[in-house]
Amino acid sequence: MTSAASSPSSAGTPGERVAPPPADLVARLRAAGCVFAEDEAVLLVAAARDAHRGTPGVDPGHDGPLEALVERRVAGEPLETVLGWVAFAGLRLGVGPGVFVPRRRTELLARTAVRLARAAGPSPVVVEACCGVAPVASLVAHDVPGADVHAADLDPVAVGWAARNLAGRGHVWTGDLLDPVPARLRGSVHVLVANAPYVPRAAIATMPPEARDHEPHVTLDGGPDGVDVQRRLLALAPTWVRPGGWVLIETSRGQAELTRAACPDGWTVDVLRDDDVDGTVVTARRPT
Structure with a gap:
């Protein structure tokens, strides 16, 4: 059992010195299938301590907050x-039960x-x-x-x-694709970006349990070939993206050509690949 986003060894603070986790906790996590049991144990112990730091009389040990966290992970x-x-x-983003956990591969999309x-x-207009x-x-x-930053989700x-992660540095909207984004932004977006669902529907059953059992299927299901949601969004791009602007779509190596084919006619299309994070992004630029 791996973590949804990445090896937890990449999630800690570089150079941080921590005490070895309890051996019985590591064994318990390993028995549950956690590949990086030692690293996970360190993070779970730290989370339990942080949750009750400064609270007199609270024991963060196995019978307290730590046990609750371990039970959820197991x-x-x-x-x-x-x-x-x-x-x-380089950021620490808040996440909670019932949401899609950002993967490291999406760092290519974000950096681009x-x-x-x-x-x-x-003052670029950027819409996620x-x-x-x-x-x-x-x-x-x-x-x-x-940057004038906007983010929208169903x-x-x-x-x-x-909204918590943007912390007032951008605007957040609720609705399907670009429906909730203010109409005043039509034709003025410099960068339209999306990690739209792109897992072929039949492949969801083969995903790790962290994803298929704990993340909403709507965040994974890209239709029969994985590109249905991408096609819908790319069809909207000419209405929203300004001349010379960009649309960036995360996809998979195997589906990149399908994503490329869905881009608007006449736009300059390229495929970016970063093997270090296993990321693939299709970029399309509107002619000036």
Whole structure:
């Protein structure tokens, strides 16, 4: 059993010195199938202590808060939602039960959005559709001062986490694709970006239990070939993206050509790949 987003060893604080976790806790996590049991145990112990730091008389040990966290993890809940956060591109983003946990592969999408937003000028308009907890919008808001950042998602629970992660540095909207985004932005978006669901429907059953049993299927299900939601969003791009602007879509290596084929006619299309994070992104630029 791996974590939903990444090896938990990438989620800690670089250089942080921590005491070895209890051996029985490591054994329990390993028996439950946690591949990185030692790293997870360290993080769970720290989370239990942080939750009750400064509370006299509270024992964060096995009969207290730590036990509750361990029970959730052993039952298969993603480590990140048990902890309440996920490491993403140098940020610590809040997550909770019932939301899609950002994967490390999406860092390619986020870094590309930051690069293109910076190149667009002093006040770029960036919209993250199907935002979930808004990992891309949060990185843009953090790294591109002056950007006009918007994030939209169909799920009110995810939108609540997106608002927390953006912390007032952007606008968050609830609704399908771009329906809730203010109409005044039509034709003015510099970067439209999305990690829209792209798992072929039949493949969901083969996903790790952390995903298929604990993340909403609407965040995974891309239709029969995995590209249905992408096609719907890309069909809207000419209405929203300004001349010279971009649309960025995360996809998989195997589906990249399907995503490319769904891009608007006449746009310049490319496929980006980062093997270090196993990320694939299709970029399409509207002609000027």
